[in-house]
Amino acid sequence: FPVTITLKIDQVEIQDFIVKKGFIEIPSQYLKKSLVINVSYQSEFDKDGQGFLRVIDSEDKLEYHYTDFSPYHAHSFIPCFNQPDIKGTFRLKVTAPSEWKIISNEVVESLKTLDAEQIVQFATTPLMSTYLFFLGAGPYVEWKDQYRDIPLSIFARKSLEKNVDQERMFKTIKSGLKYFETYFDYPYPYKKYDHIFIPDFIWGAMENPGALS
Numbered sequence: 001f002p003v004t005i006t007l008k009i010d011q012v013e014i015q016d017f018i019v020k021k022g023f024i025e026i027p028s029q030y031l032k033k034s035l036v037i038n039v040s041y042q043s044e045f046d047k048d049g050q051g052f053l054r055v056i057d058s059e060d061k062l063e064y065h066y067t068d069f070s071p072y073h074a075h076s077f078i079p080c081f082n083q084p085d086i087k088g089t090f091r092l093k094v095t096a097p098s099e100w101k102i103i104s105n106e107v108v109e110s111l112k113t114l115d116a117e118q119i120v121q122f123a124t125t126p127l128m129s130t131y132l133f134f135l136g137a138g139p140y141v142e143w144k145d146q147y148r149d150i151p152l153s154i155f156a157r158k159s160l161e162k163n164v165d166q167e168r169m170f171k172t173i174k175s176g177l178k179y180f181e182t183y184f185d186y187p188y189p190y191k192k193y194d195h196i197f198i199p200d201f202i203w204g205a206m207e208n209p210g211a212l213s
Helices: 158-163 166-184
Strands: 004-009 012-014 018-020 023-025 037-042 051-056 063-068 093-097 101-104 108-114 117-122 135-138 141-147 150-156 193-196
Touching: 093 101, 093 135, 101 117, 101 150, 141 158, 141 166, 150 158, 150 166, 166 193
Parallel strands: 150 193
Antiparallel strands: 004 012, 004 037, 018 023, 051 063, 063 135, 093 117, 101 135, 108 117, 141 150
16 A cells, blocks of 8 residues: 555645555545545555566566556555446556556557656546556567557567467457457447566456456
8 A cells, every 4th residue: 555645635635534454534524525636645566466566577687567456456556446336537647768668558648758768648548447457567579460440469578579479369369359349249449459468467367458468
């Protein structure tokens, strides 16, 4: 959970909130029908395989970061209502080393490079459950393709590059998209489809919209 927190309600900083057991408790006198809560914080990486994780590849010692929030770990990274029936939109901006790939649920809206850093702004997501949010960052290798007007990408850490059969994978991805669009009689609803091979992932896969891991 965050190490340091600053909390504002309608741009006014308050001090008498309580942090305990992964929750921020705001005194009732501050609450009303409509308000804006701003939370600024610093935190450590999670270390139990879920949350926001930092991994060092054992083969080449390169550094990778990724989120894994299923089923209820989104609150370890961002203040949120952490239950699937309460949905929200996300607008993400990331500052990272310029040589890294930055991956999230949405397409990149803008990219600025400043010396050794890049600032990546992603488009706003559609409404979704908080556990489906995804952020990946690191020196991933990327392969690109297209399914109709949908950009496709495969990402893998550098030490796995020689093992990735991207042609076969893209063929399978396209076949799957076509099959399920026909089966459900509904087009693929997101702006892109990324497939990310994540180091030290504890699950078989995670169905993050636009960024499957």
